[in-house]
Amino acid sequence: MTTLVCTSASDAATGAARTPSYPSFSSYMKARQPVLLRTARSLTANPSDAEDLLQTALTKTYVAWDRIEDHRALDGYVRRALLNTRTSQWRKRKVDEFVCEELPEPEGLPAPDPAEQQALHDAMWRAITKLPARQRAMVVLRYYEDLSEAQTAEVLGVSVGTVKSAVSRALGKLREDPELTPVRRDGGRTVPAAA
Numbered sequence: 001m002t003t004l005v006c007t008s009a010s011d012a013a014t015g016a017a018r019t020p021s022y023p024s025f026s027s028y029m030k031a032r033q034p035v036l037l038r039t040a041r042s043l044t045a046n047p048s049d050a051e052d053l054l055q056t057a058l059t060k061t062y063v064a065w066d067r068i069e070d071h072r073a074l075d076g077y078v079r080r081a082l083l084n085t086r087t088s089q090w091r092k093r094k095v096d097e098f099v100c101e102e103l104p105e106p107e108g109l110p111a112p113d114p115a116e117q118q119a120l121h122d123a124m125w126r127a128i129t130k131l132p133a134r135q136r137a138m139v140v141l142r143y144y145e146d147l148s149e150a151q152t153a154e155v156l157g158v159s160v161g162t163v164k165s166a167v168s169r170a171l172g173k174l175r176e177d178p179e180l181t182p183v184r185r186d187g188g189r190t191v192p193a194a195a
Contacts, residue, residue, distance in 0.1 A: 056085050061078050
């Protein structure tokens with residue numbers, strides 16, 4: 001771990017006496033640095049950036065040391081400095097744009113075959129009609145009408161727990177339906193997953 005250094009070349013030569021020394025800050029930093037570093041790492045993906053972020057936040061804390069009234073709340077102060085510094089970095093990031101002849105768009109997946117989509121749609125409806133009336137109603141309200149569990153329960157006059165358990169059982173039956181077995185691509189042709 002790097003040691004906190006906050007001086008310019010001219011300050012180092014002439015102003016060493018001007019910069020106040022805070023032994024309490026040094027002891028705080030040594031004691032809390034591992035915990036605060038974990039917080040900094042949660043704000044950025046790169047460990048080196050996290051160390052830089054923490055060093056910047058500790059520098060801000062050092063500069064404001066005299067103004068901080070309650071030293072029992074230092075962790076909160078440093079965490080706020082971490083968050084504010086990271087937000088400022090994020091806002092200031094530079095986005096480079098380059099002019100090019102062709103747009104670098106990724107090649108899309110081939111369009112699905114409409115006949116396959118219709119066959120799957122029909123198989124899904126056949127499987128849904130095999131469900132008991134109550135489960136079928138709940139599945140249709142939840143997934144075709146896009147109602148929440150609470151709304152579905154209110155429409156059917158049952159509890160939310162009943163909706164959850166009935167929909168779970170219905171989805172289990174749909175997963176086991178042989179008409180709805182997933183298909184996979186084998187070269188250029190579509191074959192059933194069981195093949």
